[in-house]
Amino acid sequence: MEEVVRIAEEEGVVHKNPIVIEGLPDVGLVGTIAASYIVEKANYKEIGYIESDLFPPVMVVHEGKLKNPVRIYGNEGVVIVLSEVAIPPGAVYPLTRALADWFKEIGAELVIPITGLPVGNRIDISKPGVFAVGNSEEAVKELEGKQMELLEEGFIAGPYAIMLRECGKRKMNAISLLAQCFPVYPDPGAAASVIESLEKFLKLGIDVNELLERGEEIKLKARDLMRQTALSAPEMQKGVEQDMPIMYR
Amino acid sequence: MGMERRIIRTTWRYDGCLEPLYEVEDKEDEILVTFDLPRVRKENVEINTTENTVEVIAKMTDAVCWERWGGIQKRLTFQAFRKQIRLPEPIDPEKASASFKNGVLRINLPKVRSKVFIPIE
Numbered sequence: 001m002e003e004v005v006r007i008a009e010e011e012g013v014v015h016k017n018p019i020v021i022e023g024l025p026d027v028g029l030v031g032t033i034a035a036s037y038i039v040e041k042a043n044y045k046e047i048g049y050i051e052s053d054l055f056p057p058v059m060v061v062h063e064g065k066l067k068n069p070v071r072i073y074g075n076e077g078v079v080i081v082l083s084e085v086a087i088p089p090g091a092v093y094p095l096t097r098a099l100a101d102w103f104k105e106i107g108a109e110l111v112i113p114i115t116g117l118p119v120g121n122r123i124d125i126s127k128p129g130v131f132a133v134g135n136s137e138e139a140v141k142e143l144e145g146k147q148m149e150l151l152e153e154g155f156i157a158g159p160y161a162i163m164l165r166e167c168g169k170r171k172m173n174a175i176s177l178l179a180q181c182f183p184v185y186p187d188p189g190a191a192a193s194v195i196e197s198l199e200k201f202l203k204l205g206i207d208v209n210e211l212l213e214r215g216e217e218i219k220l221k222a223r224d225l226m227r228q229t230a231l232s233a234p235e236m237q238k239g240v241e242q243d244m245p246i247m248y249r
Numbered sequence: 250m251g252m253e254r255r256i257i258r259t260t261w262r263y264d265g266c267l268e269p270l271y272e273v274e275d276k277e278d279e280i281l282v283t284f285d286l287p288r289v290r291k292e293n294v295e296i297n298t299t300e301n302t303v304e305v306i307a308k309m310t311d312a313v314c315w316e317r318w319g320g321i322q323k324r325l326t327f328q329a330f331r332k333q334i335r336l337p338e339p340i341d342p343e344k345a346s347a348s349f350k351n352g353v354l355r356i357n358l359p360k361v362r363s364k365v366f367i368p369i370e
Contacts, residue, residue, distance in 0.1 A: 123355070182353075185353070217287075223269075223270055224260055227270065
């Protein structure tokens with residue numbers, strides 16, 4: 001049977017227990033903006049792409065070259081997954097399962113989905129805070145050891161939530177970093193906060209000043225992806241993240 | 250909506266205007282509309298409201314120039330954001346207020362609806 005999601009790697013790529021960063025389009029495009037900026041600043045090479053019949057029939061052209069919009073970048077020690085198109089809600093489960101299988105296969109040491117946590121008063125927050133969720137006791141201990149603020153109660157929804165679960169099922173540690181963000185506006189400030197927190201897990205040494213300086217330009221370029229992503233938010237159950245769980249303590 | 254509009258659904262226009270991202274929220278007594286307006290200063294924002302619509306025209310501090318993309322393949326320059334929104338309920342334009350912070354415009358539009366107290370028998 002043909003695979004629903006296919007991960008294609010460039011030939012000759014070597015992985016040495018990499019740390020994986022997943023930055024798929026979600027609220028505020030925090031993960032997408034942060035992952036793209038890291039790829040640009042660290043000068044990571046494109047090492048693969050992901051295709052699926054569940055994705056929109058879209059390809060992207062950059063500098064005259066045809067590319068898949070869902071791509072993988074990195075080196076021996078780091079893998080970054082990003083997308084230039086919104087992931088349809090129906091593709092989230094198969095995509096996440098395929099990625100988690102692949103992360104296991106390449107011996108990923110830690111999987112870090114990065115995204116945003118929408119807050120109504122974002123306009124009044126000058127430096128967005130970052131919260132973290134771990135998928136195992138070990139992951140939570142690591143977060144506590146690094147003085148990360150834990151998201152202690154609440155629902156989480158979207159690709160990152162399922163990635164935490166799927167990694168857990170495969171006995172892989174995963175940690176999601178969530179920066180306070182605008183729900184439906186691209187948020188480079190939140191992306192900068194997430195990158196700063198990432199430094200606690202892998203020393204990339206990325207300076208976020210340029211990201212903040214180019215914030216307005218990034219917001220302009222990200223309008224269309226933000227619009228696509230916001231359209232699928234209700235089906236992605238993003239609203240539930242503002243709800244109170246019945247077993248709240 | 251015509252076929253062309255459905256296929257060519259752009260967030261930019263040939264007249265040099267971009268459509269801003271916006272959000273409309275129903276807050277019981279008022280409608281809250283926010284617009285994301287990067288590269289815009291407060292003094293360059295014009296807001297016009299009627300009972301049923303709100304229109305925002307916002308000039309950017311620097312024009313944005315994009316080229317070699319899509320079916321255009323030529324230089325396009327954008328100087329402003331422009332968007333008119335039809336409101337879900339009538340509002341009182343005289344009582345509307347607005348603020349602008351960090352590139353986000355917030356417009357509070359009080360609803361016309363008058364409250365009637367209903368005593369419980």
